[in-house]
Amino acid sequence: MVDTPFNRIKKLLTNQISTSLINKIPNKWEQVGDVVTIVIIPELEVYKKKIGKTFAEVLHCKTVLMDIGGIKGELRKPDVEVIFGSKNTETIHKENGVKFKLDPKKIMFSSGNMYERIRMANISAINEVVVDLFAGIGYFTLPLAVHGKAKKIYSCEKNPVSYNYLCENIVLNNVTSVVEPLLGDNREIAPKNIADRVIMGYIGDTASFLPTAFNCLKNSCGVIHFHDKFPEKNASDLIMKKIKQEANNIDRVAELLRYKQVKSYAPGIGHFVFDIKVNEK
Numbered sequence: 001m002v003d004t005p006f007n008r009i010k011k012l013l014t015n016q017i018s019t020s021l022i023n024k025i026p027n028k029w030e031q032v033g034d035v036v037t038i039v040i041i042p043e044l045e046v047y048k049k050k051i052g053k054t055f056a057e058v059l060h061c062k063t064v065l066m067d068i069g070g071i072k073g074e075l076r077k078p079d080v081e082v083i084f085g086s087k088n089t090e091t092i093h094k095e096n097g098v099k100f101k102l103d104p105k106k107i108m109f110s111s112g113n114m115y116e117r118i119r120m121a122n123i124s125a126i127n128e129v130v131v132d133l134f135a136g137i138g139y140f141t142l143p144l145a146v147h148g149k150a151k152k153i154y155s156c157e158k159n160p161v162s163y164n165y166l167c168e169n170i171v172l173n174n175v176t177s178v179v180e181p182l183l184g185d186n187r188e189i190a191p192k193n194i195a196d197r198v199i200m201g202y203i204g205d206t207a208s209f210l211p212t213a214f215n216c217l218k219n220s221c222g223v224i225h226f227h228d229k230f231p232e233k234n235a236s237d238l239i240m241k242k243i244k245q246e247a248n249n250i251d252r253v254a255e256l257l258r259y260k261q262v263k264s265y266a267p268g269i270g271h272f273v274f275d276i277k278v279n280e281k
Contacts, residue, residue: 025044029059032093034063051083052083080104080105089106090102092172096118096147099142099173100139106161110263113262117139122148127149129150131190131197133209135155141166141199142169145170145178150178151178155182163181186212194218195217196222197222197223198213206227206228222278225274230272231268235261240254243276258275
């Protein structure tokens with residue numbers, strides 16, 4: 001047997017869990033800093049404390065959370081339960097030279113978005129003004145601020161808990177001179193006619209916020225990074241039709257620069273990001 005973390009977990013649990021269930025222990029997990037989240041099937045919930053303790057030992061984490069109901073509501077709050085370790089679930093996750101302070105019990109953080117966060121870090125935004133309409137704790141704001149050399153980033157966030165972590169993370173990453181956090185609904189607080197680039201890192205009816213994004217752009221022209229979930233087979237056709245229509249409504253033309261599936265969201269459904277260039281007609 002290959003010596004992997006999962007195989008070590010399985011070996012340690014072999015004599016603690018019913019033989020018929022040992023092959024059903026979770027072989028995937030989400031690790032944010034020193035907090036791990038796992039999904040346990042109902043038949044294994046009676047063993048959840050033993051499973052949590054074993055994951056903590058093998059993965060060297062302080063807390064193990066059990067995912068109960070996924071991510072809920074407009075503000076994307078995790079539905080989880082502490083099954084082992086410290087009740088203080090606040091942690092600092094380090095990735096690509098960026099520090100993200102958060103509480104995974106209160107705030108979503110997806111490892112599946114890692115490569116998109118790294119891509120944002122590699123975007124050359126020298127002397128650009130950027131508006132991040134759904135900043136969260138700084139998922140895309142911080143990589144762009146730390147590595148992308150943007151002149152100014154206005155980061156909008158509606159969730160007060162996420163906003164507080166955003167403010168802490170701006171200080172933690174020494175980008176207070178670059179990032180200005182804004183608390184509230186982006187349709188009301190986002191600055192207008194100022195941005196070279198707008199980030200729309202949201203899943204769920206993102207298109208309804210396109211008028212806000214266009215208003216943020218200088219003269220309604222610039223680049224938009226548009227996220228949402230779509231059927232994997234025809235994602236490009238679906239979204240570009242909508243974006244081109246919205247652009248045409250304000251006498252602008254939208255061009256697709258690039259699109260990519262960030263991760264699988266559900267069977268047949270993907271989380272996609274579209275890079276859109278908006279120009280005058």
